[in-house]
Amino acid sequence: MSQPEAQADAAPAPGPKVPTRRAPVGGRLAILRDLPRMRTNPLSVWERLYAEHGPVVMQHAGLIKAVHLFGPEANRFLMLDREEIFSAHRSWHMIMGRIFTNGLLLRDGDDHRHHRKIMHQAFKTPVLRAYSSRMNPLIERGLAGWRERTRGFHAFPALKELTLDLAAQVFLGIELGPRVKELNQAFEDTVAASMSIVRLRIPGLEFYRGLRGRESMMAFFGSMIAERRAGHGHDMFSQLCRAETARSSPTPRSSIT
Numbered sequence: 001m002s003q004p005e006a007q008a009d010a011a012p013a014p015g016p017k018v019p020t021r022r023a024p025v026g027g028r029l030a031i032l033r034d035l036p037r038m039r040t041n042p043l044s045v046w047e048r049l050y051a052e053h054g055p056v057v058m059q060h061a062g063l064i065k066a067v068h069l070f071g072p073e074a075n076r077f078l079m080l081d082r083e084e085i086f087s088a089h090r091s092w093h094m095i096m097g098r099i100f101t102n103g104l105l106l107r108d109g110d111d112h113r114h115h116r117k118i119m120h121q122a123f124k125t126p127v128l129r130a131y132s133s134r135m136n137p138l139i140e141r142g143l144a145g146w147r148e149r150t151r152g153f154h155a156f157p158a159l160k161e162l163t164l165d166l167a168a169q170v171f172l173g174i175e176l177g178p179r180v181k182e183l184n185q186a187f188e189d190t191v192a193a194s195m196s197i198v199r200l201r202i203p204g205l206e207f208y209r210g211l212r213g214r215e216s217m218m219a220f221f222g223s224m225i226a227e228r229r230a231g232h233g234h235d236m237f238s239q240l241c242r243a244e245t246a247r248s249s250p251t252p253r254s255s256i257t
Contacts, residue, residue, distance in 0.1 A: 024053040031060055039195055046070070064094060084109060096194040099210055102254055118251055122239035130234050134170050142166075164188075173228075173235030183220060189213035221257045 034045045046068065049057045055070045069078055078086060089108045097106060104115055121127075142162040146153065164184040168174045174183070193210020201208050221237070228241035229250065243251045 024056070025058050025060070034059075035197060088112070098199070099190055099194045099214055114245075115255060118243050118245060118255065119240065121243040122236045127234070127236075127239060131170050131236070134234075135166055138166055138169060169235075171236040173233050173238055183217065186213035186216045190217065218257050222253065225253060225256060 037045050049059065049068055050070045055074060057068045059066045059068060087108050089106050092105050100106065104112065104119065107115055142165065146158060164187065165176060165180065168180045168183065169176065174180055189209040190213040193207045196207040196210065198205055199207045201211055225241050228238040231238060240251065240256050245251060
């Protein structure tokens with residue numbers, strides 16, 4: 001028997017053709033009900049979609065079609081993406097591309113790995129320990145301030161304030177003061193704008209405030225890059241400013257900000 005004949009005899013018989021199915025559609029008009037809830041309680045929207053349509057659901061969000069994958073197996077398949085068939089850039093760019101331009105979440109493949117490697121220099125074990133040693137006394141001081149409040153105490157704004165103050169001091173190396181409050185507000189406006197429904201640069205709109213907040217932070221961080229590169233600070237921002245690419249060249253300004 002010739003080699004081609006042997007290979008032909010050994011080839012498995014073709015199995016039955018598996019029909020392909022479209023993901024169940026969550027309803028075009030339902031988006032009018034779901035959009036406000038996606039801002040206030042997105043979990044309720046996802047729970048309803050899963051209960052009504054199962055683990056794979058297509059949802060029409062205006063001009064965007066979103067496919068939701070629910071369950072641990074789906075999350076593993078999507079997050080690991082071993083075959084690199086999904087794109088973080090194409091999805092996240094529609095949501096926050098104008099707000100967090102050049103962010104790590106907006107990169108795919110080798111480009112993502114390259115920038116993640118640069119950022120990893122600010123997350124090595126000795127550096128993380130230094131962050132922790134600086135954070136603990138600041139947290140204790142913040143909690144002590146909570147105990148001294150005589151008026152009604154609201155947990156969410158207090159936690160948010162403490163978190164932003166920690167980020168300013170530990171990750172940015174900035175002492176508390178009026179400038180930090182302005183920076184915290186700019187950050188809050190920027191994050192809020194990533195979920196804006198009306199994305200127009202019109203004064204008074206949430207999206208407009210986000211764009212202004214981004215511009216304010218870009219100018220602020222950009223003005224400190226040269227100083228931080230020349231210094232020896234242990235905060236995350238200084239670490240990123242001094243980080244080098246694979247070719248031992250300084251990290252580009254656009255990658256830092």
